[in-house]
Amino acid sequence: MSSLAKPRLTQDTWIDAGLDALAEHGPEALKAEPLARRLGTTKGSFYWHFKDVPDFHRALLGRWEAAAQPALPSGSAVIQLRELAQALATADHSEPAIRAWGRSNAQAKAALKRLDMARLELLEDLLAQVGIGNPEMARILYATALGMRGMESDAPGPDAMGTLVDLVLALR
Known part of the structure; x- marks a missing residue:
């Protein structure tokens, strides 16, 4: 042996x-x-x-869906919003593949839908807490974060999301 x-x-x-x-x-x-x-x-x-x-x-x-649920740091709604947006722009290595799989697999599509809804609700809630009630702003932030994931490694990273959040907050 x-x-x-x-x-x-x-x-x-x-x-x-x-x-x-x-x-x-x-x-x-x-x-x-x-x-x-x-x-x-x-x-x-x-x-x-x-x-x-x-x-x-x-x-x-x-397991992937549970791990992909956003966790909020402590702090003000502004800090939470900024950090959440930055975290959403940083994909785990499997999320892009699960998103691609979701185009042809009903289980993956349903998991993505639940995750996207949870993330959007969290963004909407944080935006409302800082005085931005337009739910489209949550969709814009989320879509931008997802889009940044697909960019090359030398492209703007999650810090760019913090800059976008700062810009949104300046417009309120």
């Missing part, structure tokens, strides 16, 4: 591998066989942890 036994795989291990594979190769990589190859194991291990591939997709999207 080798002292270098492989660590046991967990659902989280499979989900982490799935998020990485999705970001690198797209939704076709979210099947049992390619994921098992990626982890150097068998499909049996996949089916030990998940009933089937749709069950895996539900677990992956559920």
Whole structure:
């Protein structure tokens, strides 16, 4: 018996591998066989942890959606708004791939819709707290943040979102 036994795989291990594979190769990589190859194991291990591939997709999207929910820092509404806008402009590595997957997968589309609504409601609430009641401003800030994620790495980063928030606040 080798002292270098492989660590046991967990659902989280499979989900982490799935998020990485999705970001690198797209939704076709979210099947049992390619994921098992990626982890150097068998499909049996996949089916030990998940009933089937749709069950895996539900677990992956559920964990991603929970992790992607915005967390507000402490401080005034202005500080929270500025930091939220900056955080929204910084994507985790899998969100762009999940957004692309959502164009052809109903589960991913539904998760994105719930997340987008939660983020927009939070932006609307913070904007209302600072005296800006037009809900379109939340949509503009959110769309700008999502657009900045797709820009090249040498393009303006999340600090540009802080500047945009400052501009919006100056117009009230």
